[in-house]
Amino acid sequence: MADQDAPKPVNPDNMDLADLRDEIDRLDGEILQLISRRAQCALKVAEVKMKAAPDTAVFYRPEREAQVLTRVMERNIGPLGNEDMARLFREIMSACLALEKPLEVAYLGPEGTFTQQAAVKHFGRWVHSKPMPAIDEVFREVEAGACTYGVVPVENSTEGVVNHTLDSFINSNLRICGEVELRIHHNLMAGPNTQRDKISRVYSHQQSLAQCRKWLDAHMPMAERIAVNSNAEAARRVHGEWNSAAIAGEMAAQLYDLDIIEHKIEDAPDNSTRFLIIGTQDVGVSGDDKTSVVVSMRNEPGALYHLLQPFSDHNVDMTRLETRPSPSGNWTYVFFIDFAGHVEDVNVRQALDEIRKKAVEVKVLGSYPKAVL
Amino acid sequence: MADQDAPKPVNPDNMDLADLRDEIDRLDGEILQLISRRAQCALKVAEVKMKAAPDTAVFYRPEREAQVLTRVMERNIGPLGNEDMARLFREIMSACLALEKPLEVAYLGPEGTFTQQAAVKHFGRWVHSKPMPAIDEVFREVEAGACTYGVVPVENSTEGVVNHTLDSFINSNLRICGEVELRIHHNLMAGPNTQRDKISRVYSHQQSLAQCRKWLDAHMPMAERIAVNSNAEAARRVHGEWNSAAIAGEMAAQLYDLDIIEHKIEDAPDNSTRFLIIGTQDVGVSGDDKTSVVVSMRNEPGALYHLLQPFSDHNVDMTRLETRPSPSGNWTYVFFIDFAGHVEDVNVRQALDEIRKKAVEVKVLGSYPKAVL
Numbered sequence: 001m002a003d004q005d006a007p008k009p010v011n012p013d014n015m016d017l018a019d020l021r022d023e024i025d026r027l028d029g030e031i032l033q034l035i036s037r038r039a040q041c042a043l044k045v046a047e048v049k050m051k052a053a054p055d056t057a058v059f060y061r062p063e064r065e066a067q068v069l070t071r072v073m074e075r076n077i078g079p080l081g082n083e084d085m086a087r088l089f090r091e092i093m094s095a096c097l098a099l100e101k102p103l104e105v106a107y108l109g110p111e112g113t114f115t116q117q118a119a120v121k122h123f124g125r126w127v128h129s130k131p132m133p134a135i136d137e138v139f140r141e142v143e144a145g146a147c148t149y150g151v152v153p154v155e156n157s158t159e160g161v162v163n164h165t166l167d168s169f170i171n172s173n174l175r176i177c178g179e180v181e182l183r184i185h186h187n188l189m190a191g192p193n194t195q196r197d198k199i200s201r202v203y204s205h206q207q208s209l210a211q212c213r214k215w216l217d218a219h220m221p222m223a224e225r226i227a228v229n230s231n232a233e234a235a236r237r238v239h240g241e242w243n244s245a246a247i248a249g250e251m252a253a254q255l256y257d258l259d260i261i262e263h264k265i266e267d268a269p270d271n272s273t274r275f276l277i278i279g280t281q282d283v284g285v286s287g288d289d290k291t292s293v294v295v296s297m298r299n300e301p302g303a304l305y306h307l308l309q310p311f312s313d314h315n316v317d318m319t320r321l322e323t324r325p326s327p328s329g330n331w332t333y334v335f336f337i338d339f340a341g342h343v344e345d346v347n348v349r350q351a352l353d354e355i356r357k358k359a360v361e362v363k364v365l366g367s368y369p370k371a372v373l
Numbered sequence: 374m375a376d377q378d379a380p381k382p383v384n385p386d387n388m389d390l391a392d393l394r395d396e397i398d399r400l401d402g403e404i405l406q407l408i409s410r411r412a413q414c415a416l417k418v419a420e421v422k423m424k425a426a427p428d429t430a431v432f433y434r435p436e437r438e439a440q441v442l443t444r445v446m447e448r449n450i451g452p453l454g455n456e457d458m459a460r461l462f463r464e465i466m467s468a469c470l471a472l473e474k475p476l477e478v479a480y481l482g483p484e485g486t487f488t489q490q491a492a493v494k495h496f497g498r499w500v501h502s503k504p505m506p507a508i509d510e511v512f513r514e515v516e517a518g519a520c521t522y523g524v525v526p527v528e529n530s531t532e533g534v535v536n537h538t539l540d541s542f543i544n545s546n547l548r549i550c551g552e553v554e555l556r557i558h559h560n561l562m563a564g565p566n567t568q569r570d571k572i573s574r575v576y577s578h579q580q581s582l583a584q585c586r587k588w589l590d591a592h593m594p595m596a597e598r599i600a601v602n603s604n605a606e607a608a609r610r611v612h613g614e615w616n617s618a619a620i621a622g623e624m625a626a627q628l629y630d631l632d633i634i635e636h637k638i639e640d641a642p643d644n645s646t647r648f649l650i651i652g653t654q655d656v657g658v659s660g661d662d663k664t665s666v667v668v669s670m671r672n673e674p675g676a677l678y679h680l681l682q683p684f685s686d687h688n689v690d691m692t693r694l695e696t697r698p699s700p701s702g703n704w705t706y707v708f709f710i711d712f713a714g715h716v717e718d719v720n721v722r723q724a725l726d727e728i729r730k731k732a733v734e735v736k737v738l739g740s741y742p743k744a745v746l
Binding site: 017020021023024025027029030031035036039040041042044045048049064068071072075076079080088089 | 388389390393394396397398400401402403404405408409410411412413414415416417418421422437441445448449451452453457458460461462464465468469471472498499504506630
């Protein structure tokens with residue numbers, strides 16, 4: 001048993017098949033014991049938390065998970081890739097957490113979308129996930145307490161739903177508790193009876209068509225490009241047509257029984273989509289955090305420049321800014337700003353204090369760990 | 374580092390939150406090292422196999438995986454359940470195997486069906502899975518070598534496709550390499566605007582309606598029961614109707630945006646569906662195996678009794694027998710027989726030798742490990 005003996009490092013190069021299998025069995029026994037002990041510690045953590053605050057104990061701590069995964073990736077020496085190893089640990093954490101109480105997570109459905117993939121990527125397989133038909137319903141489900149967290153796309157290069165998510169925050173008290181990034185690949189797909197050289201139409205969301213423009217120019221210059229509402233919609237249409245193709249993710253090909261004619265046709269190789277985890281929780285400092293705020297401004301000359309000044313003064317690195325018309329009136333604007341750092345950081349606090357003096361309203365949507373995986 | 378120090382067992386009962394987290398971090402470091410070493414051994418196993426047989430090396434060994442999982446469940450002391458622990462090890466093995474070459478697996482689609490769930494349950498998340506529109510196309514995909522394995526339902530209490538799978542074996546040289554069991558729950562579901570007391574129709578596959586008869590008699594005695602082709606089809610129909618409900622699995626509710634009105638309404642609590650893993654591989658002895666054979670018989674008086682005699686004589690435990698008309702002619706029958714044991718077991722070999730003398734043809738579909746999870 002691992003408790004009695006110090007583990008003996010073995011050089012697998014000098015072993016035959018039977019020895020290697022014995023070694024794997026021995027390693028499995030140790031891994032098993034350690035995972036059991038980890039689960040015991042996790043239960044104990046829950047118990048300590050419950051004793052301290054029976055009504056408000058929070059078992060899932062995004063900042064803590066981010067730290068664990070970051071450390072796993074730093075310490076990993078292979079041969080498994082960092083992402084693979086982090087995924088295994090995500091599942092171990094997910095299983096340990098579910099011992100106490102499985103997380104209930106609402107996401108923008110239907111099943112099989114990238115948002116569901118994002119939910120599983122973030123929370124692991126032990127999560128209970130529930131598809132909702134619209135973004136505001138994901139918000140409502142979490143506000144009502146039916147689910148502890150929600151997952152919504154925010155910078156979605158393919159479905160064009162960013163504004164919907166941003167606008168939902170304006171009328172909601174939910175916080176951002178985390179973010180997930182998924183690499184998105186575009187594929188050209190068609191029904192099984194479609195011949196490649198007969199394709200005269202390519203359907204997709206407008207942004208996906210734009211993201212594959214060079215490939216289409218080079219390989220299908222004559223095909224008409226038709227923009228539709230979503231990539232899933234494009235795949236659905238193509239399902240019944242013999243002379244058309246769709247650009248969409250692999251999942252859409254699976255859902256609509258299409259064959260992928262060409263993989264990864266996007267012009268930019270690192271096309272990715274960002275999702276937010278929403279909830280009611282204030283997330284602590286993980287050490288590598290992001291903060292999102294909404295700022296309402298009067299439409300005055302130089303307003304935006306003045307707004308941004310404190311960020312620069314206090315060395316706060318702004319990563320994104322979106323402007324939206326305010327729902328409250330004709331002459332105000334709302335800015336969604338993402339920057340590096342946590343509201344508990346001194347420089348962030350100082351910058352926000354100054355911005356509060358200039359703005360009509362500043363609402364912190366949340367500080368949360370940067371996407372790890 | 375774990376290499377230098379013997380692991381110190383710690384009693385989590387005497388620790389505060391910070392200590393517990395330190396302990397978890399320490400455990401994670403050890404788990405990480407051990408998983409890395411396991412992956413190294415797995416790579417080495419592949420290398421040894423390649424050296425011995427460069428062209429025919431087989432990296433995935435179902436009997437070996439079954440043994441590993443069985444041992445994990447035997448050695449598990451909690452607090453994680455045996456199934457949870459085995460699932461984590463399934464993922465660890467899946468990741469290690471994918472290091473060498475990710476498995477390509479065809480399954481009866483579309484995505485989101487129980488068969489896909491079975492494929493992931495059996496092969497883990499690192500598998501590449503490909504949905505096929507029909508059972509015989511799963512067979513063809515594996516025969517053509519495009520996928521190494523296929524997953525098809527064989528005793529499906531809800532979709533009624535058993536015969537299709539059995540018949541496919543008659544004209545195929547594929548073997549059975551494994552089986553998967555999924556517990557299937559039936560749920561009553563309806564659109565979000567449907568009131569429970571307004572439901573006047575319940576759609577489902579005939580077998581699912583039968584499996585929920587007592588519940589329906591007790592709770593919806595007045596609702597008309599309408600049998601349709603599959604449970605997914607039932608859910609699809611209900612999607613647009615305000616006064617009807619469907620009986621189907623949770624995935625169907627997600628796919629068609631229905632709310633589950635009542636979970637687990639099946640009369641028998643352990644309703645499960647069985648899937649087969651098909652491939653070209655002969656699977657070795659795992660120690661807890663099953664064998665499937667097809668036997669062709671002339672239609673003579675007492676034929677079936679004579680056929681079965683050797684099983685009883687040699688203490689071979691028959692677990693299932695299906696009779697199908699033979700495709701080759703009017704007066705012959707084909708029997709699909711499952712029994713406990715492996716073709717390499719002495720008693721099994723003796724029984725089969727005797728059966729061969731009596732039958733027109735005996736074809737061994739495969740010996741494979743019993744479903745572990």
